[in-house]
Amino acid sequence: METTWAQHLREAGLRVTRPRLSVLDVLADHPHADVDTIVTGAREQHPSLSPQAVYGVLTAFVAAGIARRIEPAGAPALFELRVGDNHHHLVCRSCGAVADVDCAVGAAPCLSPSDTAGFVVDEAEVVFWGLCSTCLSRKHEEEHPA
Amino acid sequence: METTWAQHLREAGLRVTRPRLSVLDVLADHPHADVDTIVTGAREQHPSLSPQAVYGVLTAFVAAGIARRIEPAGAPALFELRVGDNHHHLVCRSCGAVADVDCAVGAAPCLSPSDTAGFVVDEAEVVFWGLCSTCLSRKHEEEHPA
DNA sequence: CCCTTTTCTTGACTGAGTCAAAAGAAGGAG
DNA sequence: CTCCTTCTTTTGACTCAGTCAAGAAAAGGG
Incomplete structure (x- = not known):
């Protein structure tokens, strides 16, 4: 390798x-x-x-x-080797776990904001916030103990 | 007021x-x-x-x-009063200026990644990176002085 | 094998943000 | 209006991520 x-x-x-x-x-x-x-x-x-x-x-x-x-908000920077394919990220609010997502709605949809306010945009960064499956089930157990 | x-x-x-x-x-x-x-x-x-x-x-x-x-990557946190309308942001790579953008492709399009890898997503955050009009013209002048 | 350039080590430093204890205001009860 | 409780603000120490700079070490072309 x-x-x-x-x-x-x-x-x-x-x-x-x-x-x-x-x-x-x-x-x-x-x-x-x-x-x-x-x-x-x-x-x-x-x-x-x-x-x-x-x-x-x-x-x-x-x-x-x-x-x-x-650089997900509120966490130290992360690094990845996957480059050049404009993918995005899912971030767990609870444990900070990160997963890759391919661009949501086709090729590079978010690269076209309706009104760019005079900006010339070269990249659209998307972060999906939520809970990962592990934290979800842990939370579920805490709320409804067996 | x-x-x-x-x-x-x-x-x-x-x-x-x-x-x-x-x-x-x-x-x-x-x-x-x-x-x-x-x-x-x-x-x-x-x-x-x-x-x-x-x-x-x-x-x-x-x-x-x-x-x-x-929290745009590489800059201190910013605060805004505009809440609850799921808008996004344009950020200038050069001066850090921020402008609001209404959601790009309709209501809340980015809230539907193709594969959520087991995550339950509650928010999609979009940041458009580029150059604001001021930095663009300044850069243009520097490269092609009058 | 040597020399130049890039990279790594060491250690001091900055800047954003947090934590905690005590002093000080807000606003409800009397 | 005054007192009392609770929430806010002040003060000051502290943490953590990341940067800067100078000298030592390694890469790789000649």
Whole structure:
């Protein structure tokens, strides 16, 4: 797998380093990981890895277009490797879990607000807020104990 | 105007206090204000007002449903009085300006993702990213000086 | 193998927001 | 009108995510 990652990095114009490979591995395992998760995970392969290095790696990934940063309100930023397909996210209000959703109403429907107030729009970001199935059943049990 | 605000607060089940009236005034003038703007503005009427009080006031407003908190990625939270009509926002990548947009494709179209992955969705939040007209013309001038 | 450039490490720092205790107002009861 | 209870505001310490900068280390072309 690492060979592929190295290639992936080179194609994006980035040098191949151990911190970067470790971060890619963690992101492959955790499709919506926050910095803390990435640091912890990447340290299994590279124990001396510093949080700042992870910030640097992620900034480079986002700049090179091989990762995307998402920032749900009220939570630390998350990073994902799925880029370039304009998908959106479901976020659980209770536990913060994130799931991907393909664009809701066709190709890129939300990219056309009715009145753009003079703005030139280049991206529409959609976040669906709700409860994930786990939190739903937990909540249901609490309210109606068996 | 303040009489109306007082009534508005009471109807929402909140006590009428000077900090709250001042914050309402600022929000009426600045429909998408951050905490700093609100503190500065409200101090014209109430010089001793502390930032923490403003946080408290805004938390109470949001809990009572008379204000809404929006958190564009990479910027401090903004507050608006326009609530309950499911509108969305245009955000300028360059200056952070925010404008309202009515829901893009009808009533609440985005509330129907194709596959909810077991989530029960209660809100769809849409952010349109782009450049506002001011930043556009400024950028144009910089690239093609007269 | 060396040299230049990029990346990582270390550590200090900022800014938004939270928490908690005590002082101070709001508004209902008498 | 005054008192009393409850809710707000003040003050000040604190947390957490993220940034900045300088020197050490590694990547990879010559």
